Amino acid sequence: MTGPLVSIRDLSVTYRRDATSFSLRNIDLDIAPGERLAIIGESGSGKSTLALAVAGLLPPTAAVNGAILWSGQLQLPRGGRDIGFVFQDASASLDPVMAVGREIAEVAHTHLDQDWAQAERRALELLRRVKLPDPGTVLHAYPHQLSGGQRQRVAIAAAIAAGPRLLIADEATSALDTIVQAEIVALIRQLVAEDGMALLFVSHDIALAAELADRIAVFRRGEMVELGKANAVIQAPEHAYTKKLLDAHIGLDAEPMIAPVGHGHV
Amino acid sequence: MSRALLLLRRRLVGSIFVLLIVIVGTFLLLEAAPGDAVDAYLVSTGGDAGLVEAMRQSWGLDQSAATRLANYLWALLHLDLGQSVAFSRPIRDVILERLPVTLILMGASTALSFGVGSALGIYAGARPGSVRDRVLSTASLALYAVPGFWLALVLVIVFAVDLRWFPISGFETIASGKTGFARAADIARHLVLPVTSLGVIYLALYLRMMRAGMAEVWRLDFIRAARARGLSRRRIVLAHVARNALLPLVTMLGLQSAQMLGGSVVIESIFSVPGLGRLAQEAVAMRDTPLLLGIILVSAILVVLINLLVDIAYAFLDPRVGASEASA
Amino acid sequence: MRRLVQIPEALVGLGILAVLVVMALAAPMLFPGDPLAIKGAPLLPPFQEWSLPLGTDRLGRDVLAELFHGARTSLAVGLAAAAAAIAVGAVIGTLAGFAGGILDETLMRITDAFQTVPSFLLALAFVSVVGPSLTVVVIAIALSAWTGPARVARAEVLSIRERDFVAGARVIGMHPLEIALREVLPNALPPVLALSSVIVASAILIEAALSFLGLGDPNRVTWGGMIAEGRTVLRSAPFLSIVPGIALVLTVLGVYLAGEGVVEGTAVRKGLS
Numbered sequence: 001m002t003g004p005l006v007s008i009r010d011l012s013v014t015y016r017r018d019a020t021s022f023s024l025r026n027i028d029l030d031i032a033p034g035e036r037l038a039i040i041g042e043s044g045s046g047k048s049t050l051a052l053a054v055a056g057l058l059p060p061t062a063a064v065n066g067a068i069l070w071s072g073q074l075q076l077p078r079g080g081r082d083i084g085f086v087f088q089d090a091s092a093s094l095d096p097v098m099a100v101g102r103e104i105a106e107v108a109h110t111h112l113d114q115d116w117a118q119a120e121r122r123a124l125e126l127l128r129r130v131k132l133p134d135p136g137t138v139l140h141a142y143p144h145q146l147s148g149g150q151r152q153r154v155a156i157a158a159a160i161a162a163g164p165r166l167l168i169a170d171e172a173t174s175a176l177d178t179i180v181q182a183e184i185v186a187l188i189r190q191l192v193a194e195d196g197m198a199l200l201f202v203s204h205d206i207a208l209a210a211e212l213a214d215r216i217a218v219f220r221r222g223e224m225v226e227l228g229k230a231n232a233v234i235q236a237p238e239h240a241y242t243k244k245l246l247d248a249h250i251g252l253d254a255e256p257m258i259a260p261v262g263h264g265h266v
Numbered sequence: 267m268s269r270a271l272l273l274l275r276r277r278l279v280g281s282i283f284v285l286l287i288v289i290v291g292t293f294l295l296l297e298a299a300p301g302d303a304v305d306a307y308l309v310s311t312g313g314d315a316g317l318v319e320a321m322r323q324s325w326g327l328d329q330s331a332a333t334r335l336a337n338y339l340w341a342l343l344h345l346d347l348g349q350s351v352a353f354s355r356p357i358r359d360v361i362l363e364r365l366p367v368t369l370i371l372m373g374a375s376t377a378l379s380f381g382v383g384s385a386l387g388i389y390a391g392a393r394p395g396s397v398r399d400r401v402l403s404t405a406s407l408a409l410y411a412v413p414g415f416w417l418a419l420v421l422v423i424v425f426a427v428d429l430r431w432f433p434i435s436g437f438e439t440i441a442s443g444k445t446g447f448a449r450a451a452d453i454a455r456h457l458v459l460p461v462t463s464l465g466v467i468y469l470a471l472y473l474r475m476m477r478a479g480m481a482e483v484w485r486l487d488f489i490r491a492a493r494a495r496g497l498s499r500r501r502i503v504l505a506h507v508a509r510n511a512l513l514p515l516v517t518m519l520g521l522q523s524a525q526m527l528g529g530s531v532v533i534e535s536i537f538s539v540p541g542l543g544r545l546a547q548e549a550v551a552m553r554d555t556p557l558l559l560g561i562i563l564v565s566a567i568l569v570v571l572i573n574l575l576v577d578i579a580y581a582f583l584d585p586r587v588g589a590s591e592a593s594a
Numbered sequence: 595m596r597r598l599v600q601i602p603e604a605l606v607g608l609g610i611l612a613v614l615v616v617m618a619l620a621a622p623m624l625f626p627g628d629p630l631a632i633k634g635a636p637l638l639p640p641f642q643e644w645s646l647p648l649g650t651d652r653l654g655r656d657v658l659a660e661l662f663h664g665a666r667t668s669l670a671v672g673l674a675a676a677a678a679a680i681a682v683g684a685v686i687g688t689l690a691g692f693a694g695g696i697l698d699e700t701l702m703r704i705t706d707a708f709q710t711v712p713s714f715l716l717a718l719a720f721v722s723v724v725g726p727s728l729t730v731v732v733i734a735i736a737l738s739a740w741t742g743p744a745r746v747a748r749a750e751v752l753s754i755r756e757r758d759f760v761a762g763a764r765v766i767g768m769h770p771l772e773i774a775l776r777e778v779l780p781n782a783l784p785p786v787l788a789l790s791s792v793i794v795a796s797a798i799l800i801e802a803a804l805s806f807l808g809l810g811d812p813n814r815v816t817w818g819g820m821i822a823e824g825r826t827v828l829r830s831a832p833f834l835s836i837v838p839g840i841a842l843v844l845t846v847l848g849v850y851l852a853g854e855g856v857v858e859g860t861a862v863r864k865g866l867s
Contacts, residue, residue, distance in 0.1 A: 284707045291711070295719055295720070412843050413839070413843070413846075415821070419835050419836075427828070524710065524713070527714075528713055528718075532803050532806060535807065550722045558718070559719060562711055562715050565712050566711050569712070
C-alpha cells in the first residue's frame with residue numbers, strides 16, 4: 001500500500017465574518033486509497049465544511065489554515081477528474097435546461113479528452129452503470145422528468161464520469177425516502193468497490209454510516225471527537241457524544257423504518 | 267413537439283379574444299373621432315356638400331353604432347380595412363406596401379439589440395462585481411435613458427452630416443437601378459443609422475437583463491455542482507449560467523416587438539424610411555384616422571404573431587414549459 | 595432615507611431630480627412671462643451674451659428659459675401620467691385578483707389587448723383623435739402604462755386574499771368591494787409602487803416623442819418640441835437639438851437611479867431587520 005490519498009493536516013476553517021468561531025478546528029485525518037470513510041455529526045458540526053474543503057469548493061469568504069495533501073503532494077485535487085462530488089439535493093445539482101446525458105458527457109468531454117460523440121457514449125454507459133431504466137431515453141431527458149432517486153443516480157453518474165479516485169457524498173441520500181435511500185447506498189457501495197474509489201461519506205445518520213464505511217469519524221462543533229473502525233465506534237463508542245448520537249438514532253429511527261412506503265422511487 | 271403544439275393551440279384561442287378586444291377598441295376610437303370619414307374626405311377634396319348624405323349612406327355611416335360595429339367586423343373578416351382618405355386607396359394595400367420595410371428595420375434592430383446586448387451582458391455577467399461589469403452596467407443604464415429620436419438626430423449630425431459615412435435619409439438610393447446584392451448593400455447602408463437609433467435602448471435593456479439574470483444563476487446550487495465537476499469557467503459561463511439567464515430575454519422579445527413598432531414611428535419619420543411607422547405619422551399629419559387605426563390593428567396582429575413565435579422558441583429553449591399539460 | 599444616501603447611484607439620481615424640481619418651480623420666477631416670446635436675435639449661439647446664456651432658437655426665443663419651462667412640462671406629465679397609470683392599474687389588478695372568475699378573465703384579456711397594441715401608437719391615436727392638450731397627453735400615456743401595475747397588483751392580491759385579516763373582514767361582514775379596496779389594495783401596493791420609476795421615465799420619454807411629432811400641448815414649452823424645432827436647423831445649429839436632449843437624458847437617468855436606489859435601499863433595510 002502506498003501513502004494516503006488525502007492527508008489533512010491541522011486544518012482550520014473560519015468564515016471571515018466571525019473569525020473567532022471555527023467551522024473546523026485543527027483537523028488531522030488521512031484517507032487511504034480505496035478506503036470508505038464516513039463522517040458523521042449534526043448540522044453545524046463542520047462535516048460538510050470538511051467535504052467542501054477537500055474538494056476545494058469553499059466559498060471565497062472562508063479563511064483556511066493548515067494543509068490538504070493530495071497523493072502526498074501539496075496541491076488541490078482537480079474537481080471532477082480526481083474527486084467526484086455528490087450533493088444532498090440532486091434536483092438542485094442538475095441544470096434544469098440541460099439534457100442529463102449532456103450534463104454527464106460534459107464531464108467526460110472536459111477531463112477525458114473525448115469528443116462529444118465519445119462522451120455521449122460514455123454517458124450512456126454510465127447511465128446503465130447507475131442502473132437507470134431505459135438509459136437510451138434518460139440520456140435525452142431533463143431533470144424535471146425524473147424522480148428524486150433517478151436524479152441522484154444521474155448526479156452520481158456525472159460525479160464518476162471521469163473516473164475519480166475519491167467519491168465524496170455529502171448527505172447524498174438524506175433528501176430521499178427510506179427505500180430509495182437504501183438503493184442509492186447500495187449503488188454507491190457497488191460503484192466504489194468496482195472502481196476501487198475511496199469514499200468520503202458525509203452523513204448525520206450513524207446507522208447508515210456504519211453500514212457503508214470502514215472507518216467512522218465523529219464531528220462535533222468543528223472538532224473531530226472520535227475516529228475509529230466502524231464496528232468499534234458503533235459497538236464501543238469512546239466519546240460520550242457518540243453514545244448520545246447512537247442512542248438518539250435508535251429512538252428516532254424505530255418508527256420511520258416501517259411508516260413511509262416508497263412512492264415513485266426508482 | 268406535441269408540448270409546443272398544445273401550448274400554441276391554447277395561446278391561439280387567447281389571442282383571438284385579445285384581437286377582438288383590440289378591434290372593439292379601435293372602433294370606439296374611430297367613433298370618438300370628431301367628424302367621420304366623409305368629413306375628412308370633404309376636407310381633403312373640398313367636394314360638393316350635396317354629396318354628403320349620399321356618401322354617408324353608401325359608407326353605412328347613417329346606421330346605429332351596433333350595426334356599424336357589425337359592419338366593421340364583417341369587413342375585417344374579409345380583410346377589408348376601408349378606404350384611406352389621404353391616399354385614396356384601400357387601407358389594406360397602403361399598409362401591405364409599407365409592411366416589409368418595417369419588418370426589415372425591426373428585424374435588424376432586434377438582431378442588433380438582442381445579439382450585441384446579450385453578448386455584452388454575458389461578458390459583464392461572467393464576472394459579477396468586476397470592473398468591466400460595473401462599467402458596462404453603468405453605461406447601459408445611461409444608454410437606456412437615451413430617447414431614440416434624439417439619438418437619431420445626434421447620429422445624423424455626426425455620421426451623416428459631419429463624417430458623411432451614411433446617407434441622411436431614405437430606404438435606398440432612388441432610381442439607382444441596383445439589383446440583387448448591390449441593392450441589399452445599398453439598403454443596408456441606408457439602414458445603419460435607423461437600426462442603431464431604434465435598437466440601442468433595447469441593446470441596453472438586454473444587456474441589463476442578461477447580467478442581472480446571470481448574477482442570479484451564479485448563486486444557484488447546480489452551478490456549484492458544475493464547478494465541483496471541474497468544468498472550465500468558459501463552459502460554466504456559456505453552457506450553464508448564460509444559457510439559463512437567456513430565458514427571460516426571450517420572453518422580453520415579444521413585449522419589445524410592440525414597443526419597437528411604436529418607436530419606429532419617430533425613427534422612420536426622422537430618416538424618411540417608408541415603413542408602417544412613417545405611415546402612422548403621415549396618417550396623423552393628414553388626419554386620416556381610419557388609416558391610423560388600421561395601422562394599429564395590423565400592428566396588434568403582428569405583435570400577436572411575434573408573441574406566438576416567441577412562445578414556440580421559448581418552448582424549445584425551456585424543456586419545462588407545458589410539461590405538466592403534455593403529461594396530463 | 596439615511597440608508598438611501600449611502601448608495602452613491604441613488605444620491606446622484608436624487609441630486610438630478612432635486613435640480614429638476616428646483617428648475618421647474620423656479621421657472622416662472624426666473625423667467626417670468628411667456629417662454630415662447632421672442633427675446634433676441636434668432637440663432638444666437640450659447641455663451642455669447644450675458645442675458646441669453648444658452649443662446650436663442652430659430653425664432654429668437656431664450657433657450658435657457660425654454661429649458662426651465664420644459665422641465666415643468668416633463669415633470670408634470672411624467673408624474674401625473676405615472677400616478678394615473680398606477681392608480682388605475684392597482685384598482686383593476688386588485689379587482690381582477692380579488693374577484694377571480696369571469697371578471698378576472700375579462701380584465702386580464704383587456705390588459706393583454708392593451709399590451710398587444712404598441713403603446714406609442716395608442717397614445718398617438720388617442721391624442722390625434724381627441725386633440726393635443728396637457729391633460730389629453732397625460733391620459734394617452736396612462737392609457738398604455740397601466741397594464742404593468744395591473745399585473746403586479748393582481749399577482750400580489752392573489753397571494754394576499756387568503757390571509758387572516760381578509761378572512762376576518764369577511765367574518766365581520768364587510769362588503770367584498772370594501773374588503774378589496776380598503777383591506778387588500780393597500781397591502782398590495784408596495785411592489786406596484788416599485789414600478790413607478792420605470793413608468794415615470796417612460797412617460798417622460800413618450801411625452802417627448804409625442805411633442806417631437808408635434809402632438810404635444812401647443813401652448814407649452816416641451817423638450818421634445820424644442821428638439822423638433824432644432825431639427826429644422828440641424829446642420830447650422832445642432833446645439834438647439836442637443837441641449838434639450840441632454841436635459842431629457844439626465845432627467846430619465848435621474849429617475850432610474852433614484853428608483854433603483856429606493857428599491858435597493860428598502861431591500862437593504864429588510865435584510866437588516
